[in-house]
Amino acid sequence: MDIDIAYAATRAHAYRTYLIPSRYIKRELGGSKSLDEFVSYLHMTHYRDKLSGLGEVSLEELIKLFRTVFSERVATLSKGLPEKYHDFVRNYLLIFDIESVMEILSEKISGKPHRELEYYRYPFSAVDFSGFLAAPNPESLIMMLLKEPLAMEEDTVDLWRRYKTLYVVEMGLLRAYYVRLIQLSEELPGEEKEAIMDILGPEIDIMNISIAIGPMLYGYSPSLAARMLIPYKYKVPASALMETYRPEARAMMALIPEEYRPVARSFLMREDVTARTLTRRLILRHILTILPKLPISFAYIFGIIKLCEFEYRNLIAIAKGISLGLSSERIRSLLIVDEI
Amino acid sequence: MASGYVLPTKIFLMELRKKLKLVEFSKRILEKKRDSLQSAIKTAMETMREVIKFLKRSLIELFEYAISVAISYGPRMRTYALAQRERLEIVVHWIAERGIVVPVLEVVKKPRIPDSFPEGIRDLANRVLSSLGDIMKLSGILLKLEVLLRELEVTNRIVNTLDKVIIPDLKEKVSYITTMLSEFFISELSSLRVLLSGSAEV
Numbered sequence A: 001m002d003i004d005i006a007y008a009a010t011r012a013h014a015y016r017t018y019l020i021p022s023r024y025i026k027r028e029l030g031g032s033k034s035l036d037e038f039v040s041y042l043h044m045t046h047y048r049d050k051l052s053g054l055g056e057v058s059l060e061e062l063i064k065l066f067r068t069v070f071s072e073r074v075a076t077l078s079k080g081l082p083e084k085y086h087d088f089v090r091n092y093l094l095i096f097d098i099e100s101v102m103e104i105l106s107e108k109i110s111g112k113p114h115r116e117l118e119y120y121r122y123p124f125s126a127v128d129f130s131g132f133l134a135a136p137n138p139e140s141l142i143m144m145l146l147k148e149p150l151a152m153e154e155d156t157v158d159l160w161r162r163y164k165t166l167y168v169v170e171m172g173l174l175r176a177y178y179v180r181l182i183q184l185s186e187e188l189p190g191e192e193k194e195a196i197m198d199i200l201g202p203e204i205d206i207m208n209i210s211i212a213i214g215p216m217l218y219g220y221s222p223s224l225a226a227r228m229l230i231p232y233k234y235k236v237p238a239s240a241l242m243e244t245y246r247p248e249a250r251a252m253m254a255l256i257p258e259e260y261r262p263v264a265r266s267f268l269m270r271e272d273v274t275a276r277t278l279t280r281r282l283i284l285r286h287i288l289t290i291l292p293k294l295p296i297s298f299a300y301i302f303g304i305i306k307l308c309e310f311e312y313r314n315l316i317a318i319a320k321g322i323s324l325g326l327s328s329e330r331i332r333s334l335l336i337v338d339e340i
Numbered sequence B: 001m002a003s004g005y006v007l008p009t010k011i012f013l014m015e016l017r018k019k020l021k022l023v024e025f026s027k028r029i030l031e032k033k034r035d036s037l038q039s040a041i042k043t044a045m046e047t048m049r050e051v052i053k054f055l056k057r058s059l060i061e062l063f064e065y066a067i068s069v070a071i072s073y074g075p076r077m078r079t080y081a082l083a084q085r086e087r088l089e090i091v092v093h094w095i096a097e098r099g100i101v102v103p104v105l106e107v108v109k110k111p112r113i114p115d116s117f118p119e120g121i122r123d124l125a126n127r128v129l130s131s132l133g134d135i136m137k138l139s140g141i142l143l144k145l146e147v148l149l150r151e152l153e154v155t156n157r158i159v160n161t162l163d164k165v166i167i168p169d170l171k172e173k174v175s176y177i178t179t180m181l182s183e184f185f186i187s188e189l190s191s192l193r194v195l196l197s198g199s200a201e202v
Helices: A005-016 A022-029 A035-042 A048-052 A059-078 A083-092 A094-110 A129-134 A138-144 A154-163 A166-186 A190-218 A222-228 A238-242 A249-255 A258-268 A272-293 A298-323 A328-334 B010-073 B075-083 B119-130 B132-201
Strands: B089-097 B100-109
Touching: A005 A059, A005 A298, A022 A035, A022 A298, A035 A048, A035 A059, A035 A298, A048 A059, A059 A083, A059 A298, A083 A094, A083 A166, A083 A298, A094 A129, A094 A138, A094 A166, A094 B075, A129 A138, A138 A154, A154 A166, A166 A190, A166 A222, A166 B075, A190 A222, A190 A258, A190 A272, A190 A298, A249 A258, A258 A272, A272 A298, A272 A328, A272 B010, A272 B119, A298 A328, A298 B010, A328 B010, B010 B075, B010 B119, B010 B132, B075 B119, B100 B132, B119 B132
Parallel strands: none
Antiparallel strands: B089 B100
């Protein structure tokens, strides 16, 4: 049964209080020297109930736990939403399925055995992973990507046949994914649509900037890059970016709004990791600006889902960083927090 | 006591003495080898200290960068790594150094980094490839050090076993046989004396 958006938004307000404050993530969790210390700090948060059921502390177990918490939160936040909103959230979450599909495809290409189904599948997954796993070869798997819910464009299959590279397929999937999200956001009421695109817009813009900068830095074909661009303009006209190849990077920078310049600069300096983190921090800032403006709306619910996702990514980054011996400074530089 | 298994004969005593001489000679040679190994390890460590001082910054930075990329890209890192067909090929040459065979690493084939990797992963791959010489150098020194340390450990154990177990045991056996043979000799001498004095009275 569909529930009122006001009820769902109230639930999202409650979930906001479960989120770990940025300062705590940055200082305490990000400064932990061992997984045990990290877990002891996590006991001070809403993860304590789940942690009490955890036996031995290991990276794999912690990642499973974070994944479970994230999936449960998303399931609760999207439960019973009116159809158009629910569709939007379901499509938004396909980003996680795309990562898993790409992993399956690379295993098919390299001939490596697949892992168990649960490794690829999230509880909210909309994709039939058993079908992908059973595909006899990469070609047949790629043909399966043309169907719903991923609905990749046929043009991408041609590009794959010509270039035989994973990147083309990944960009094709992402392009189809963002196009669908843009279409779904068009169906939302005016103010909601604007707020949702305030969150998604920078992500799309910056992805287009990175695609457009690619040929300049790495020398691959501008025509290939042009076919991978997402046909949407939030603050940057993607097609105009492509016309700046012959002039230099400076001409491209002039087209990029001030807000995106640190990200674009990082791309140009080949600091892709920094650029990705800066992009997510930028989106975080947008979300934190939108939340107080639209407290009873779908934009609020979607903002909280994004914050849950960022928390999930932060906790995984910290756990992996600690177990691989990364310094606290490095770990902190990877975190999606609003006050660094 | 080991001497319980010993035959107190002159032939056995001669064999034992030869064995003892050989073992003591082996011990002296192994002690020389140990000293040589210690000096080789010292030299390798000094070289390593210099190399590490030189490489530390760039290699540790590269290592941290690799982890950051892995965290930032998540499962995509594995996706693209699996799809990479060309592999790095390294040949290990074994060369003798001060009587010890140590490995020397040589890169025979560097994989081509495809244009179609995402920017961050491609950049990491290029950085790793350009630092490959340094990585091989450091790995070579560390492997050599490990081989030398293992050889030193084995040599030390053998020298200790010779010094604390085998040589004392042989010495004990020699001393036991010598004592037994002296006693036999004295007893035989006494019997001979008794025999000779008896025949004189007759």
